[in-house]
Amino acid sequence: MSETITTTLDLRGLSCPMPIAKTAQAIRALQPGELIESLATDPGSVPDFRAWCTSTGHELVEQTEEAGVYRFVIRKTG
Amino acid sequence: MTTAEATLDAPAPAPARPEHVPHDKLVIMAWSGDLDKIWPTFILGTTGAAMGMETTIFFTFWGLFPLVRNDVHVTGENWMQKMMSMMNRGGTEHLKLGKMNFVGMGPAMMKKLAEEHHVASPAELLEVARDLGVHLVPCQMTMDLLGLTTDDLIDGLEEPAGATTALLEAQDAVTLFI
Numbered sequence: 001m002s003e004t005i006t007t008t009l010d011l012r013g014l015s016c017p018m019p020i021a022k023t024a025q026a027i028r029a030l031q032p033g034e035l036i037e038s039l040a041t042d043p044g045s046v047p048d049f050r051a052w053c054t055s056t057g058h059e060l061v062e063q064t065e066e067a068g069v070y071r072f073v074i075r076k077t078g
Numbered sequence: 079m080t081t082a083e084a085t086l087d088a089p090a091p092a093p094a095r096p097e098h099v100p101h102d103k104l105v106i107m108a109w110s111g112d113l114d115k116i117w118p119t120f121i122l123g124t125t126g127a128a129m130g131m132e133t134t135i136f137f138t139f140w141g142l143f144p145l146v147r148n149d150v151h152v153t154g155e156n157w158m159q160k161m162m163s164m165m166n167r168g169g170t171e172h173l174k175l176g177k178m179n180f181v182g183m184g185p186a187m188m189k190k191l192a193e194e195h196h197v198a199s200p201a202e203l204l205e206v207a208r209d210l211g212v213h214l215v216p217c218q219m220t221m222d223l224l225g226l227t228t229d230d231l232i233d234g235l236e237e238p239a240g241a242t243t244a245l246l247e248a249q250d251a252v253t254l255f256i
Binding site for chain 1: 121124125127128129130131195196197198203206209210
């Protein structure tokens with residue numbers, strides 16, 4: 001992916017609801033269109049990030065998993 | 079005018095309305111001060127605010143005790159209120175489990191497990207909830223009943239209010255009673 005990621009959050013080890021809560025706190029500082037990357041190890045964060053994007057309207061651009069680390073790239077909408 | 083030009087001139091189409099129709103408000107009636115009930119109350123309240131829901135938690139009866147400052151030992155004006163506060167000390171650090179309390183061993187084990195599994199404590203969740211703008215409303219009647227003053231309670235709370243305020247908020251909200 002060539003677009004620049006504005007903020008990366010290391011949420012590894014945190015349990016529900018902190019990966020979402022901390023992403024919600026951090027995304028406030030972004031401009032619409034900018035990207036935030038969240039790294040989490042809580043398997044529940046996979047459905048929860050999808051649900052959060054559905055609820056807030058932010059766009060889940062990318063979601064991958066590598067060695068137990070889930071990576072979510074989210075575009076802030078206005 | 080060709081079709082292509084017409085398409086170019088047309089305003090951008092409105093984004094398709096998603097099938098999901100979200101509620102934009104969450105109200106939680108926090109009635110229980112048990113650790114294993116106030117914990118999910120704070121988890122859900124924090125998450126609701128994170129999801130962009132305008133979130134209000136109304137703390138009533140035993141649910142008000144988690145909002146007592148951790149450094150306050152005895153609350154109340156008369157002996158009955160004082161005795162009740164001694165038997166049921168407030169503050170996030172002094173909460174009991176609804177089951178398997180075992181004179182405090184249960185909560186100690188639960189806190190140890192939570193630390194090991196990196197589950198945020200009620201106090202941490204409360205901090206995030208406040209940062210995300212969750213409205214924390216103490217019940218005025220409970221405060222009068224138990225002799226609690228705003229000085230006994232943590233900072234960052236809304237003005238104490240009554241059942242009417244709580245139900246007005248709840249009228250167009252997802253409402254939970256915990």
